[in-house]
Amino acid sequence: xxxxxxxxxxxxxxxxxxxxIERANNAGVRAIILAGTTLASSRRVVELSHTRKQLFAxxxxxxxxxxxxxxxxxxxxxxxxxxxxxxxLVISEIGLDFNKDxxxxxxxxxxxxxxxxxxxxxxxxxxxxxxxxxxEVLRVLKEEKAYEVGGAxxxxxxxxxxxxxxxxxxxxxxxxxxxxRLPDLQNVVSRIPLENIVLETDAAPQPFKTKRDKWTExxxxxxxxxxxxxxxxxxxxxxxxxxLQNIKQMLGYKWSVIERHTNICDSPSNRSx
Numbered sequence: 001x002x003x004x005x006x007x008x009x010x011x012x013x014x015x016x017x018x019x020x021i022e023r024a025n026n027a028g029v030r031a032i033i034l035a036g037t038t039l040a041s042s043r044r045v046v047e048l049s050h051t052r053k054q055l056f057a058x059x060x061x062x063x064x065x066x067x068x069x070x071x072x073x074x075x076x077x078x079x080x081x082x083x084x085x086x087x088x089l090v091i092s093e094i095g096l097d098f099n100k101d102x103x104x105x106x107x108x109x110x111x112x113x114x115x116x117x118x119x120x121x122x123x124x125x126x127x128x129x130x131x132x133x134x135x136e137v138l139r140v141l142k143e144e145k146a147y148e149v150g151g152a153x154x155x156x157x158x159x160x161x162x163x164x165x166x167x168x169x170x171x172x173x174x175x176x177x178x179x180x181r182l183p184d185l186q187n188v189v190s191r192i193p194l195e196n197i198v199l200e201t202d203a204a205p206q207p208f209k210t211k212r213d214k215w216t217e218x219x220x221x222x223x224x225x226x227x228x229x230x231x232x233x234x235x236x237x238x239x240x241x242x243x244l245q246n247i248k249q250m251l252g253y254k255w256s257v258i259e260r261h262t263n264i265c266d267s268p269s270n271r272s273x
Contacts, residue, residue: 001264002225002240003031003247004218005174006092006127006154006200009055010034010044020203021054024218028240030054030262032218035093035127037062039074042081049087053261057085058092058127060115066103070114078115082122087261089254091119093154095129096137109140116144125151125250127174134162142169150250152198160188163196172198172250177216179227190231194242198250199224 004024009017009032024032034049035058036042042059049057059081061070070078082088094115096108112128119126126146130137130153141147147170156163156173163173173196178185189197199221206215229239244264248255258264 001244002027002029002199002221003033003244003258003264004029004201004203004221005033005090005152005198005247005250006035006058006176006202007032007218008035008037008041008202008204009218010036010041010048011204017048017052020217020219021052024221025054027219027222029218029221030264031056031258033058033089033092033127035090036060036081037093038065039077039081042078046081046085046088049085055087056258056261057088058090059088060092060094061111062093063095063097063108063111063129064102066107066111069107070111075114075118078118079122082118082124086254086257089124089251089257090127090151091115091122091124092127093129094126095154096131096133096140097129098132098136112137112140113144116141116146119146119149119151120144123149123252124254125149125252127152127154129154130158134158134165138162138165138169141171147171150252152200152250154200155202157182157185158188159184160191163188163192167192167196172196172246174198174200175224175228176200176202177220177224179224179231186227186231189228194228194232194234194239195246197228197243198247199228199243 034045152172152174
C-alpha cells in the first residue's frame with residue numbers, strides 16, 4: 001500500500017481523473033493528496049476530495065502564485081477551507097522560491113509565515129516548497145515553531161546536510177521521480193534513515209511530453225519505492241511498510257480519515273501503541 005503525499009491532480013480535466021486513479025490503484029497506490037496552490041485551486045482540491053474516496057486535500061498558496069501579502073480576508077478564506085472538510089489533511093503547497101522573476105521575497109516571507117500560523121492553528125502538517133531557499137525555509141520553520149505540527153520537505157533534491165537539518169527539525173524528506181535519474185540524490189537517499197522518508201509524484205499534466213503514457217502520475221510511486229528500496233538495501237515490502245508508517249506518523253490524528261475512506265489499515269501487530 002502506498003500513499004502519494006503531493007500531487008496536482010486538480011490541473012487535469014475531470015474526464016481524466018478516474019483513469020489516473022485507476023492506474024494508481026493498479027500500482028498499489030490507495031490514497032492521493034492534492035495540493036492547493038491558490039485560493040481557487042485549494043477550493044477545487046477540497047471539492048475533488050469529496051468526489052472520490054481515494055482523494056484528499058491540502059490547502060495553501062504557492063510562492064509562485066502570490067500577488068501580494070496574505071491579508072486578513074485571504075487568511076480567513078484559507079482558514080475556512082482548511083476546516084471545511086475532514087479530508088483536508090495538510091497545509092500545502094507553501095514555502096519560498098528564490099529563482100529569479102518570482103514574487104518579491106518580502107511577500108514570500110510574509111505569506112510563508114502566515115500559512116505556518118494557519119497550520120499551527122488548524123493542527124495540520126505542512127508540505128513545503130524550497131527552491132534555492134532551503135536554509136531560509138528551515139530557518140523560518142524553526143522560528144515559527146512549525147515542528148509542532150511537522151510535515152515534509154516537498155520534491156527533495158538537496159544535499160545530505162540539508163536533509164539532516166530538515167530531519168533534525170522534525171520533518172520528513174519527500175522523494176519523487178528525480179530519484180530515478182540523479183546520482184547525487186541517490187547517494188543522499190542511501191545515507192538518510194528510511195524512517196524519515198515519504199513519497200510523492202508531484203503529478204500534474206505534462207503536455208510537453210509527446211506521449212501521454214509518459215506523463216508522471218501517482219502510479220509512478222511504484223518506480224520510486226523500488227528505487228528507494230534498492231538504495232536502502234531493503235526489500236520492496238519492507239520499504240512500503242516503513243514509508244506507510246512514516247506518512248501515518250506525519251499525518252497524526254488525520255490518519256484515521258484515510259483509514260475510514262480507503263480501508264487502509266495496518267495489521268494489529270504493526271500498529272503503533
